Amino acid sequence: MALDFDLIVIGSGPGGYTAAIRAAQLGMKTAIVERELLGGICLNWGCIPTKALLKSGEIFETMNHAADYGLIAEKPTYDFAKVIDRSRKVAKQLNGGVGFLMKKNKIEVIEGVARMEKGDPAPKVVVDLRAGGSRTLQCKYVILATGARAKEIPAIGLVGDGDRIWTYRDAMTPKAHPASLLVIGSGAIGLEFASFYRALGSNVTVIEALDRILPVEDEEISAAAQKALEKRGIKFRISAKVTKLAKSKDGVTVTLDASGKSETLEAERAIVAVGIDANIEKLGLDTLGVKIDRGHVVTDPHCATNVKGLYAIGDVAGPPWLAHKASHEGVHCVEHIAGKAGPPIKAPIPGCTYTTPQVASIGLTETQAKKDGRKVKVGRFPFRANGKAIASNETEGFVKTIFDEQTGALLGAHMIGGEVTEMIQGFALAMTLEATEAEIMATVFPHPTMSEAMHEASLDAYGIVLNT
Template identity: 80%
Template sequence: MDFDLIVIGAGPGGYVAAIRAGQLGLKTAIVERENLGGICLNWGCIPTKALLKSGEVYEQLGHLADYGLAAEGRSYDFTKIVERSRGVSKQLSSGVAFLMKKNKVEVIDGTAKLEKGSPAPKVVVALKAGGSRTLQAKAVILATGARARTIPAIGLEPDGDAIWTYREAMVPKACPKSLIVVGSGAIGIEFASFYRALGAEVTVVEAVDRILPVEDEEVSAAAQKAFAKRGIKFKVGAKVTKLSKTKAGVSIALEAGGKAETLEAEKAIVAVGIAGNVENLGLEALGVKLDRDHIVIDGHGATNVPGLYAIGDVAGAPWLAHKASHEGVHCVEHIAGKNPVKIDAPIPGCTYAQPQVASVGLTEAQAKAKGLEVKVGRFPFRVNGKAIAAGETEGFVKTVFDAKTGALLGAHMIGGEVTEMIQGFALAMTLEATEAELMATVFPHPTMSEAMHEASLDAYGQVLHL
């Protein structure tokens, strides 16, 4: 054996798995064809948050009078905004390289393909520097991630100019004057929020009848209202029939409510989901079981092929970096014989627009669809002291409890910094807290997190400040 473990893909799933393997004393290698940190660190989670922060600060400059402040000459340098975002990614990618060295993980720059082998498939790497290298390990983890889904038949694919995916949308030369975003999931909404903050005329097109369709319906409605106040336009329940490039930019043909409509803009972003990176890995020859473009795994990340595992986006929803990292640690501990319990912790989801959206667990509708009797609590930030002082009164916290057991089934938030607050409810659910524990928890004052306490109290008719 060349290694105890080979990890293919150095995104937040792969590199975290490699770190844990190194900590457990496994001789480990990681193969990466592009950049350490993967899409998340280089072209996704991290650089988009840097862009969004620039947009947020710029937008706040337009509201200084609300805080008794004044400044002259509000402007931005788009090139520097993009440069800052790229610099953040470069810094963190270098940090991953340090962590690989610290944990004695060998980094192999190249593109991997699997071949039959025992006790796990062989890994053949086409090296970036030229030539190839064949490796054998006791176990192999696939952490190859995913890419933006495209629909070429109706023009929903990037052209490197007027039609973008998330990748092109992060490094344009200038902010477009007008923009159409196809898809209102987290990626689409975040880019819509960023470009609107810088003054672009933004229209979001969504096929279903509400934006952020994975979120609780009340949150979706509040989000659309809040984004509309910022000037973002929406076309919901709208089917895209054709996206075309024009001399002026792009043209998009829609069908909504039985009527045809055409929209035009300078640029378009395609954000209609993602597809797992399962191609050119040799999976078919090995007989690896797939569900469309995702690898089928068990509760420990194992595929149907001995010695081969998969984690993260390539193994299916939810397509979230923190889910990939959690799976990576669990998978490695299973390989190392540590017998971890199956992964069943609640996974929070976050959208970093203005306002922010965050959730964990079941929505009210999902809980009722499961036949559960629920108690629902709500608390608005408009009566929260810290929110009023900060000028961030938009939004609310919603809790969903099992009426029979008191178990917290889900929590849903929209408002300032809710992406930081949601972890409190995620921890409560992991610890199997009931309404009794949440009511007994002391929340610091004044904080926006007090709305979490009040929303729990409200579900049981004990809300204090409403």
């Protein structure tokens, strides 16, 4: 049987389209199947449009504090519809950019819904075309990059309805700005929406079942983030389990179990941000016998599944659920298929939360390092002692570093403050290159920059901090 393609990628999010481009660069005849919009959730309904919203909120907050900079901005206001429209235009622009890249790299885009059947040398891909009819395609390799969707819990009412109960998608295109908002879940998605809506004046309460917000972050960072967000007016209910979410006459009602006591909160709208579920349904995975663990496709270090010719990358293959992790896996997977990749590199993956202030981290937390039985050296440096931060009026937050006492290896780094999401890559590079404290201390950091706090936190771990 003649092969239609060397590689078919199912899903065009950051992992899928990046994998397709790399495959084309390596001379593979490549197709990508997309059921909705090129760029996937991240580009159209996630990473990118949310940052556009957050930027609008950040600027509006700055306008309200113009006097702190010696400026006068009397009674600033906003046009909510235009804020939302700008976000959608940003997403549309980048969606068009992915389309251009597909044409540039001669990747065939097949619009429709894919499922797989048994085939050789890889599963067959059957596409129910958006325009009608279907195509059955055979190739050498298939990469599954179908991503994930918002987790819902119907039993207690945590289901988006597009009206009063929102998922992240609904929260990006509301018809009106809510006066009050309940956010269920204090991970990155929940807190970013809480930060945006609070910036525009909503009365926001975040509900978290665990004993701290941002539970994947270092405990010191979580505590600092809660304190900073509370200063901005966001309320928190920690160690509070939602037992029921329902519509009320004028909005929504949440029933909580907090310390064994039941209580009720009300608001105009609620956002459900309790996690994600991988998109594994209706793909033919059961028929193929693909191994699934806790709702995600099981893969080896090269992203291969247990089925010949089938690979999986990104959110569908498990945590961390981050776009840059998916892209990294996509490139490695394709290069492995082409025989161009070496052993899998356990590259550390940074995480970023775009609240005000921002949070960024990489590697082990202090608790994790100690649980691993490591003796550690921990350094901290506050932005209130950093010249650029003082000049920019962004003195809230700090940098925390964790080194292995025996080897000097950088085990983890954690930050909270202005634009720390742009700074974390410096520590990512250091960890990828297996830098020790000696290399970081010997690195020249430009002055005046907020990145100098990274240097000082490293020095502090060894008792030689210079500016505090």
